[in-house]
Amino acid sequence: MTWLKNRTPRQLLYWAPILLMLIFPVLGSLYHLVNQPTNKVYSLLTPLDQATPFIKYFALPYGVWIFYIYVCLVYFFFRDRPSYYRSLLVYTVCALTCYGVYLVFQTTVPRPEVIGNDPFAQLTRFIYNRDQPFNCFPSIHCFSSYMVMRMIWKSPARNRLNVTLISGMSLLIIASTLFMKQHVIMDVIGAVAIVEIYSFLFFKLPAMYRNKTASQRREFQA
Numbered sequence: 001m002t003w004l005k006n007r008t009p010r011q012l013l014y015w016a017p018i019l020l021m022l023i024f025p026v027l028g029s030l031y032h033l034v035n036q037p038t039n040k041v042y043s044l045l046t047p048l049d050q051a052t053p054f055i056k057y058f059a060l061p062y063g064v065w066i067f068y069i070y071v072c073l074v075y076f077f078f079r080d081r082p083s084y085y086r087s088l089l090v091y092t093v094c095a096l097t098c099y100g101v102y103l104v105f106q107t108t109v110p111r112p113e114v115i116g117n118d119p120f121a122q123l124t125r126f127i128y129n130r131d132q133p134f135n136c137f138p139s140i141h142c143f144s145s146y147m148v149m150r151m152i153w154k155s156p157a158r159n160r161l162n163v164t165l166i167s168g169m170s171l172l173i174i175a176s177t178l179f180m181k182q183h184v185i186m187d188v189i190g191a192v193a194i195v196e197i198y199s200f201l202f203f204k205l206p207a208m209y210r211n212k213t214a215s216q217r218r219e220f221q222a
Helices: 002-007 010-034 047-051 056-063 065-079 081-104 119-130 140-154 160-179 185-221
Strands: none
Touching (some): 010 065, 056 065, 056 119, 065 140, 140 185, 160 185
8 A cells, every 4th residue: 555655646645535525426316216205204394384484585595505515525625634524424424314214204394386487486496396395304405514514613724704604604504494495493403413413423432432541541551
């Protein structure tokens, strides 16, 4: 491996990890396999969801979601490589977890009639036609938006500007899932929960173990 690394151009070694983002089209293909109606479909609709108005203007932040996630990951790639790797790991396991839930517990959200031919109404109809009203809990839009927001909060590359921009856009996308009537509040809660669970298992728990081991080693040496 050392011989191969020494003979590989440095620029190629630098850019090679960006290819890990090819996991997105793979996961997208898997999503289409589970985005089908099943015999039993559940509803997690609450009175608060029923009281939430449909606002077609939120189709814009909802529609740019995946491009926003790509931009955040590329930003991490250049500014904070560990957060880049962590984001890809968390996104992959969270997406696969969502797919598993969709297979055994499929939920739906009633969609309103979209009136008008303005750009926002047309974009809303495009989104509705592209994605069937199933596979809502947990929300992929919400977990990924929360994930990048959480990453920038913990990143050594954080500053007031990138924290404000990423947090603001993530919260706007999460809100858009509710105002677009694509998701309900429980979908958001489930999305945040799986990010927190995997972040604890993959990052916090190992760090706690390393700290405990280091502490025990120091006590033994003393």
